[in-house]
Amino acid sequence: KNEVEQSPQNLTAQEGEFITINCSYSVGISALHWLQQHPGGGIVSLFMLSSGKKKHGRLIATINIQEKHSSLHITASHPRDSAVYICAPLFPYGGSQGNLIFGKGTKLSVKP
């Protein structure tokens, strides 16, 4: 069974803190997405990773394909970062492109 585990489920931080969200998955994959879901419900794709590390502004995502693990880091966190962060590995089923399997998400709340 394809499984995705995220930790922590909930995270409260003070503004300025360094945040780490972890994701582990059960089978070999070719790529992994990190998504952000705002309190209003909209979902935005932050990163797609197949190896190494990517950085966009204060967000950094890393992946270790062999270890089946990815992390999302937020530096100098801000209240506007409050959202649910979702890990979604691209599992190899359903055709050549594969399909995403979604973690349950990590709810981040950043206090001023």
Next chain:
Amino acid sequence: NAGVTQTPKFRVLKTGQSMTLLCAQDMNHEYMYWYRQDPGMGLRLIHYSVGEGTTAKGEVPDGYNVSRLKKQNFLLGLESAAPSQTSVYFCASSSQATGEYYGYTFGSGTRLTVV
């Protein structure tokens, strides 16, 4: 603005009623998907399409049907709604693999309540 548009945004149905959710994308993406999101669970794939005229079942297809008559549109139908189909539904589209990037764009969601 380019992207994925879902209609309607909200709907309340009575048990046994039918309805169709519409997803439209203007990015010329080949792949389109319907997901449902329930409290305490990750998004789950209902049906997907890898191109015009093709559809396939996902993880939770029972009670739903889909059609992709035009490349830009992906319709999700509920023939006889049940309270278990109360959920938030998201449509998404993605481009074919170009290099290592599989871009996903999500719609804003449809909140459906079946009473």
